[in-house]
């Protein structure tokens with residue numbers, strides 16, 4: 001099978017990508033030059049499944065591999081996914097994927113998954129999509145190195161709580177310290193060191 005990926009050739013989409021990049025750069029305080037991600041548009045669901053390596057759900061419209069960021073071509077967005085296309089929605093998608101990219105380059109890992117997913121959701125203003133603000137956190141800590149659709153329910157709200165309570169700068173110190181973390185025990189230790197509380201449901205629920 002031939003994978004139909006196109007380099008960005010649409011001025012508007014290219015502008016949205018550049019805007020997403022520069023906003024996320026300034027959040028993470030990363031200065032040029034650095035290894036910038038390459039954006040690739042994928043034309044349809046069949047090609048997404050092929051590139052992703054497995055059958056994907058209709059809501060999967062973007063992902064990255066640490067070098068490339070793959071996005072469903074905006075021209076086929078509604079036909080090949082269950083999302084409505086607006087420039088705003090697409091900008092949030094770009095930002096979401098760029099945040100994952102920066103997280104990986106700063107920490108050299110994709111773990112803990114709840115953290116990278118939460119950052120991507122919260123910082124790209126996608127929280128509104130998960131209207132149900134949890135009354136209690138009960139699952140996010142299950143997501144150290146696995147992921148499924150349920151990760152989205154709590155992850156973004158956890159990041160919101162951490163930023164509200166401790167501020168963005170402290171969160172960044174935490175993220176930078178995570179470089180090369182090997183397991184969830186490492187993360188727990190660094191969390192307590194930076195925030196002064198345990199990474200547990202009891203402590204995080206106090207921030208809700």
Ligand SMILES: [Zn+2]
Pocket residue numbers: 096100117120
């Ligand atoms: Zn994500």
